Amino acid sequence: xxxxxxxxxxxxxxxxxxxxxxxxxxxxxxxxxxxxxxxxxxxxxxxxxxxxxxxxxxxxxxxxxxxxxxxxxxxxxxxxxxxxxxxxxxxxxxxxxxxxxxxxxxxxxxxxxxxxxxxxxxxxxxxxxxxxxxxxxxxxxxxxxxxxxxxxxxxxxxxxxxxxxxxxxxxxxxxxxxxxxxxxxxxxxxxxxxxxxxxxxxxxxxxxxxxxxxxxxxxxxxxxxxxxxxxxxxxxxxxxxxxxxxxxxxxxxxxxxxxxxxxxxxxxxxxxxxxxxxxxxxxxxxxxxxxxxxxxxxxxxxxxxxxxxxxxxxxxxxxxxxxxxxxxxxxxxxxxx
Numbered sequence: 001x002x003x004x005x006x007x008x009x010x011x012x013x014x015x016x017x018x019x020x021x022x023x024x025x026x027x028x029x030x031x032x033x034x035x036x037x038x039x040x041x042x043x044x045x046x047x048x049x050x051x052x053x054x055x056x057x058x059x060x061x062x063x064x065x066x067x068x069x070x071x072x073x074x075x076x077x078x079x080x081x082x083x084x085x086x087x088x089x090x091x092x093x094x095x096x097x098x099x100x101x102x103x104x105x106x107x108x109x110x111x112x113x114x115x116x117x118x119x120x121x122x123x124x125x126x127x128x129x130x131x132x133x134x135x136x137x138x139x140x141x142x143x144x145x146x147x148x149x150x151x152x153x154x155x156x157x158x159x160x161x162x163x164x165x166x167x168x169x170x171x172x173x174x175x176x177x178x179x180x181x182x183x184x185x186x187x188x189x190x191x192x193x194x195x196x197x198x199x200x201x202x203x204x205x206x207x208x209x210x211x212x213x214x215x216x217x218x219x220x221x222x223x224x225x226x227x228x229x230x231x232x233x234x235x236x237x238x239x240x241x242x243x244x245x246x247x248x249x250x251x252x253x254x255x256x257x258x259x260x261x262x263x264x265x266x267x268x269x270x271x272x273x274x275x276x277x278x279x280x281x282x283x284x285x286x287x288x289x290x291x292x293x294x295x296x297x298x299x300x301x302x303x304x305x306x307x308x309x310x311x312x313x314x315x316x317x318x319x320x321x322x323x324x325x326x327x328x329x330x331x332x333x334x335x336x337x
Contacts, residue, residue, distance in 0.1 A: 001075050006096060006165075007133075009148030009157045016078040022066040023074065026100035029058055033105065059106050067111070071118040072097040074134070077143055084134070090141045094134040095123050096165055099172040116172060120181065123169075125217075129188050131166040132217050133157055154218020156226060161215040163189060163233040167240045174244035174261040179293060183245060183263050189237060194225065211237050246271060248284070251314075258313040258328055260286055262293040278319040288330045297331035 001014025001021040013019045032055040039048040066072050074084030074094035084094045098119040101107045107115065123132045137159025138149040151158035166189055173182035187193055194215070195201045195208035206212055206225035213230035216222060243249050246269065247260035262269060269286040299306040299313040302324055306313060313328055 004146065005075075007148065007157055009146055009151070010075065011146035011148075012144045013075050013077050013083065013146065018078040018080075020076045021074075022062065022072055022076075022084070023094075023096045023100055025058055025062045025066065026072075026097065026104040026106055029055060029062070029104040029106045030100075032058070062101075062106050063111075066097070071115045072101050072107075081143060083143075083145070088141075090136050090138050091134045091145070092136060093118060093122050095119050095131065095169055096133070099165070099168040102172040102175050103168065112176060116176060116178070119169065124185070126184075126188065128217070128222050129194055130161045130215055130217050130223070131169050131185060131189070132159055133162040133165050135159055137218070152218065154222070155216050156214045160217040160226070163211055163213055163215070163230075164236055167233065167236040170240045171244045174240075177261065179261050180263045182261060183266075186237070186240060186245060191225075194223065210234065246286075248273060254317045256282065256313075256315040256317055256326075258284070258286075258299075258315070258326075259296065259311070260293065260328070260330065262286070262288070262330070264288070264291050264293050266293060267291070275317055275319075278317070279321045280318050281323045282315075282317075282326050283323065284326045284328070286328045286330060290331050292332040293330045294333040295331065296328055298327075298329040300327045301325070 001010070001019035001024070002017070003015050004011040005021040005024045014021070032051050036048050036051050036055070039051065062072070068085045070086070071093050072084070073082050074091065074097050076082055082088070083091055084097060086092060098115040101115055102112050122135055124130070125132070137153035138145055139153050148157050154160050156162065170182050170185045170189070173185060189211070191208050191211060194204040200223070201208070203223045204225045206228045210228045211230065211234040212225035212228050213233050214226035216224040216226065245261055247258050248271065249257040251257050256273065260269070267288050271284040273282045273284060274280070295311050296308060296313055299308060301315060306315065315326060318324065
């Protein structure tokens with residue numbers, strides 16, 4: 001944990017060098033997932049085997065010492081005390097550990113669903129339009145987590161919404177296939193949702209056309225926006241919308257991957273994708289004729305059928321600089337899927 005992981009406000013949890021971050025364990029799990037194939041491609045097989053062993057060891061400890069019974073803990077202090085546990089009066093649950101447990105692939109199935117269920121139950125307040133980073137906020141704990149405790153309870157990282165982390169909640173919901181939840185949460189993060197009425201405008205008090213880095217979560221300022229023009233949050237919100245919800249990703253620089261995660265009541269989605277180098281344009285239409293956006297059923301490019309690979313459309317992009325029509329038809333998931 002050192003003097004802070006992603007949340008640098010937790011700068012005194014591991015300052016003596018013994019504290020450990022559960023979130024960082026999940027993040028390292030992701031890094032190893034990406035690095036092992038890279039090592040193999042270079043012929044570095046012995047290091048790759050070592051990394052596999054490290055990842056397996058990490059996986060086992062995250063799912064034993066990191067698991068609290070219904071959600072994942074956040075960290076351990078230098079003295080071994082757990083942070084983010086049901087026994088805690090403050091910071092009982094932290095959203096980072098739950099979303100990255102899913103995003104890392106280190107947990108799946110019932111445990112992943114359970115962790116996200118608890119996140120939705122304890123950290124999401126739809127009436128106020130908030131996804132809190134953690135709850136309850138730090139106020140009186142005898143342990144010193146760091147300067148995060150210097151923020152007023154419910155403000156910024158100390159129990160407010162930190163939008164950068166909230167976008168990862170949406171991404172994790174999409175990864176689990178919880179399509180309606182994911183879209184609803186993304187819509188909730190939009191500044192438009194915070195300014196749709198005069199009453200909301202008076203409460204939000206910042207620009208209605210840019211992402212706020214944080215939104216206050218404590219009375220009397222619940223729902224007030226904090227820092228705006230904060231590109232970290234804006235960039236992640238854009239990525240989540242394009243990649244996690246609309247399902248558009250680019251692989252290896254020249255393969256367009258489409259695996260939408262859309263709610264059933266969206267009948268049609270249209271997108272335009274332009275390759276940044278080749279300037280080839282793809283007009284993308286996603287049709288939902290049966291009100292079931294569960295899986296990709298058919299794909300055609302310029303009227304020609306495209307085969308699916310594991311239920312995903314993979315299109316080898318053209319370098320011709322012309323316009324192409326890509327049509328995706330959604331439908332019910334196959335029996336047993």
